[in-house]
Amino acid sequence: MLNNPNTATRSSDISVEKVALRYGTGEGAVLALDGLSLNVKKEEFCVIVGPSGCGKSSLLYLIAGLEGRTGGMIKVGGRPVSDAGADRGMVFQAYTLFPWLTVRQNVEYGPRRKGMPAAERNRIVDHYLTEIGLAAFGSHYPSQLSGGMKQRVAIARALANDPEVLLMDEPFGALDSQTRHAMQQLLLSVWEHSKKTVLFVTHDIDEAILLADRVFVMSGRPGQILADLTVPFERPRDMDLVMEPDFIAMKREILGLLKNNGGH
Ligand SMILES: Nc1ncnc2c1ncn2[C@@H]1O[C@H](COP(=O)(O)OP(=O)(O)O)[C@@H](O)[C@H]1O
Ligand SMILES: [Mg+2]
Structure with a gap:
């Protein structure tokens, strides 16, 4: 069974393959994403970090089916995404x-x-x-x-x-840091109970490492995945983790990637 080449596809809940997104046409066109690929497995908690304007929100909109892609393929639960659906829940930064x-x-x-x-x-x-x-x-x-x-x-x-998957676009970005930490713990506990597949966007690297099974680091626009990093820390995790040397080393690695690939 392990050799079945379909196993990987079936166990992957969000599959984004070589996706491109262009806003507008002609001289004013903006290539937001170009050849972006990633996979999130069922019940996994993945976090995307990347510079402002690199296409993080655009990617979530594409997966949510709120925006049409220019190229590539997106599947959720093995089904190609063509429009919005109840299998994908979205939480935005602005209170909606x-x-x-x-x-x-x-x-x-x-x-x-x-x-x-x-x-x-x-x-x-x-x-x-x-x-x-x-x-x-x-x-x-x-x-x-x-x-x-x-x-x-x-x-x-x-x-x-x-929903099968929960898409979260900087949901805690507007909160003060104390409330944000409480919300992170709450989200982790809800996730442990509900076991949803989560794709979460943030520009807060501490938040990314605290929450994620894997962190995707995006390049500047047009956005691509620069690195797919597995977070090795055991759960449950709390804020004290941010002071651990291994945590700081991972943070430094992500900061280094962002610094060297901040945009074109
Ligand atoms: N509706 C739109 N029309 C034209 N350009 C857009 C639109 N939405 C986003 N963009 C541009 O696409 C790029 C990616 O935007 P966005 O996905 O919001 O980035 P991020 O969430 O990473 O900050 C940015 O350069 C932004 O200005
Ligand atoms: Mg955004």
Whole structure:
């Protein structure tokens, strides 16, 4: 079985092959991505770091099916991506909750759209509100919540849809560092329980190493994968890890790659 050449493809949940993305045409065209390939295995937590403008968000949009690629192939769960689908949940940096819906209604949105019966919907919503520590806030509106709380609801909303993969674009970028650390721990614990496949973008290298099974380092635009680094640290991990020599060595390696390939 180990020799089956299809095994690698089947166990890989996100497969991006030689993807190119050009915005616009003619002189104003921007080649955002060019020949980018990566694979994320089922239940793996992978993090992308790269210089600003290298195409990280663009790549997530392509995988989410929110943007059309210029070339290459993207598959999620073995199926080619052509448009947006409930198998891919996305969490953005900006808080994207529906302001006119309560916390509960926001989390319930996906299951309701799928036509899920109320009893099952309630069970799922209760589960994720508890998981993110906001069980008591179901009837609050987003405007009544802090940034960190809104982002927790956004994560619960994405998970309630039961996506195969979770795509996260600098979800904690706007949070203060203390809240960000709490959110990292929360996300790791939710991930341990839900075992989703995660592709997470950040420009915070500490965050990348703390969270990831593997870190992809991207080059400057047009974005390509410069390095695919396996993070060797055991889980659970906490913030103390950032002071360990092995952690600092890995951080230095990533910084070196970014420094030498910051853009064209
Ligand atoms: N809709 C768009 N139209 C034209 N250019 C775009 C568009 N979106 C992004 N770009 C350009 O594509 C490049 C990659 O953008 P982006 O994916 O947002 O990078 P990152 O998330 O790594 O900062 C940037 O140069 C950006 O200016
Ligand atoms: Mg971005």
